[in-house]
Amino acid sequence: MKKVISLLLVNWALLFIGCTTQGTSWDVDAYAPVVETTLDVTKLFGDENILVNGDSSVWLNINADAFTFNLDTATEFPQFTAPFAFLSPFTTTLAPGTPIPTQEIPIDLAATGVELRELWLKEGKLKLTLKSTAAERLAFTYYIPAATYGGIPFSFSDTIPGVPAGAPPGQDTVYYSREFDVSNFHINTTGPFNNELNTFSAYVDVSTILGDNGLPLVINQVIFVVTNEMVDIVPEYGKGYLGQYDFSQNNITAKIEEMKLFQSGVVDIEQISLNLTVKNTIGAEVRFRPVYFKATNTRTGGVLWLTHPEMGSTININRAYETGISSNPLVASQYTYSFNTGNSNLEQIIELLPDELNFTAEMKLNPFGNIGGYTDFYYTDYPAKVETQIQAPLKFSISQLMFVDTVINPFASLDILDNVVDGQFIIRAENKFPIAMNVQLYALDNTGLLIDSVLVNDLIPAAPVNIMNRVVTPISADLIATVNPTQIANLKNATSIRIRATFNTQPAAAGRLQMYSDYYLKLKLIADIKYHIVL
Numbered sequence: 001m002k003k004v005i006s007l008l009l010v011n012w013a014l015l016f017i018g019c020t021t022q023g024t025s026w027d028v029d030a031y032a033p034v035v036e037t038t039l040d041v042t043k044l045f046g047d048e049n050i051l052v053n054g055d056s057s058v059w060l061n062i063n064a065d066a067f068t069f070n071l072d073t074a075t076e077f078p079q080f081t082a083p084f085a086f087l088s089p090f091t092t093t094l095a096p097g098t099p100i101p102t103q104e105i106p107i108d109l110a111a112t113g114v115e116l117r118e119l120w121l122k123e124g125k126l127k128l129t130l131k132s133t134a135a136e137r138l139a140f141t142y143y144i145p146a147a148t149y150g151g152i153p154f155s156f157s158d159t160i161p162g163v164p165a166g167a168p169p170g171q172d173t174v175y176y177s178r179e180f181d182v183s184n185f186h187i188n189t190t191g192p193f194n195n196e197l198n199t200f201s202a203y204v205d206v207s208t209i210l211g212d213n214g215l216p217l218v219i220n221q222v223i224f225v226v227t228n229e230m231v232d233i234v235p236e237y238g239k240g241y242l243g244q245y246d247f248s249q250n251n252i253t254a255k256i257e258e259m260k261l262f263q264s265g266v267v268d269i270e271q272i273s274l275n276l277t278v279k280n281t282i283g284a285e286v287r288f289r290p291v292y293f294k295a296t297n298t299r300t301g302g303v304l305w306l307t308h309p310e311m312g313s314t315i316n317i318n319r320a321y322e323t324g325i326s327s328n329p330l331v332a333s334q335y336t337y338s339f340n341t342g343n344s345n346l347e348q349i350i351e352l353l354p355d356e357l358n359f360t361a362e363m364k365l366n367p368f369g370n371i372g373g374y375t376d377f378y379y380t381d382y383p384a385k386v387e388t389q390i391q392a393p394l395k396f397s398i399s400q401l402m403f404v405d406t407v408i409n410p411f412a413s414l415d416i417l418d419n420v421v422d423g424q425f426i427i428r429a430e431n432k433f434p435i436a437m438n439v440q441l442y443a444l445d446n447t448g449l450l451i452d453s454v455l456v457n458d459l460i461p462a463a464p465v466n467i468m469n470r471v472v473t474p475i476s477a478d479l480i481a482t483v484n485p486t487q488i489a490n491l492k493n494a495t496s497i498r499i500r501a502t503f504n505t506q507p508a509a510a511g512r513l514q515m516y517s518d519y520y521l522k523l524k525l526i527a528d529i530k531y532h533i534v535l
Contacts, residue, residue: 036525041515049062056518057395057514058394059392059394060391065388067361069385069386071245071282071365079230080108080109082106082229083225083228084225085222085224086206088217090219092217093217094208094217097209099207100205104202105204106199107200107202109189114242117189117240117374118187119189120236121183121185124233124234125182125232127177128178128228128229129175129226132160135162135163135165136209137162137208138207138208139157139207139209140224143202143205145201146200148188154180158178159209197374206223236379236380236381237378241376242376244364244365245364248361252358252359254359262401262402262403263402264400265503266398267397268397269396271392272346273390273391274346274388275338276290276336276339277334278363278384279385281332281383281384282378283372283375285366286317286384287315287317289314289361290361291362292306292358292360293305293358295358296354296358297354297356298355306344306346306349308344314362317333319333329382332382363384398435398503399505399508400504402500403500406496408497427525427526428477430520431475434469434506435504437459437521438456438501439460439499440456441498444496446495451493451494452486452494454481454487457479458480459479461506465513
């Protein structure tokens, strides 16, 4: 309704037909349709949120993710730096082409908080920095056998220049830096002998270069320093022991701002069901306990806690298992809480028209410890979550349901309204919903105070139902809004327009009425105004 009314407002007073000149001024009588729109059930609720049965009756079917539980210790990967310095073990001169013994640089991932056997990187960068105090060039190869891409280990070779002869103190070090993209690399984190966790090693082979001068060394002289930095790491997959991680969510608040537009009224709905499915996509056991679910109508102060036999009870959910199929890598384990009008107060919560929901749940990983023997796994793109499914027939009764919203004034920029003498706007309605509707518009200044109103002289009547409480034939009506120059000026000068609409299902004695896919509301706005032109 908000979209429809806003559209109508924007298009008012755009078309004028039939004028007669009288000297330097004349009046224009305009009577023409300005805009036309049609609303049906699919437009009101969205195609993706409804099911149409064989008899054309419509059900709500809403699926959404309610909460997501991220394994932060594994997915929010810390940056880490692994510096290593090579000192000359004796005083000597290295002949050209002489290799320096291979240097191993251990890299420890203990800061991740989990014990990993392997790791796949979705994104990441490796920054390599070498500092050399050698007077001659050094050839080096930097490689990480445990880090592979397509089965090929990471390796890089280059040359670092020597320190220029006679370089003053402070300039007697040569710096070399490179950055590598290590996205999609696989890292074996069980150490060089596959008997550790959270560790792997980088290696550096360094040698002097044939054709250069010999390289003089002094005992304990720092010949070169290597620094490995891994930054911007986003894991894709990890395997090992994920620890006893606490996912608990305390007082999560979801605000439903749209519900605040419904100021008052009574709603009575037919049977409704809500499924909350805890989906464990992690390769480890999970313990889950829903502590409470609270609905609040902040406009009225009404509060209801969801009641259900399983609220507050603890369940254990088995670990997910891997399929070996890259496009569908895992099968989740799950548990579903089913709420309906028979086992909970869900219906009363919906009829409260809440605009705020609060949820607290306890969720713990590996409550029994490392029973998987370092075979836990996680996929960053497949977080554990709570999914919701709401199903209900669109069968309800509403009484004096008041909708109030404020929109930016669409009249403010319409100069064509400056010379309207008088007239009226006609809302021609064709309604096949068994719902009566009344709409009024109010002009507000920049402080939100009322400065004028556009009153519609009637309401859109509800379409009549047959003995089966179904509408067969729509009903038509014209709603008239008379305006004068003062009202036009106030509409144009207003900062915003407040829309107030009231809805009632009819006949009230029929109780809850089922909605059908062929129900619709067609609105046509017609301008019937006099416009004064002065040259």
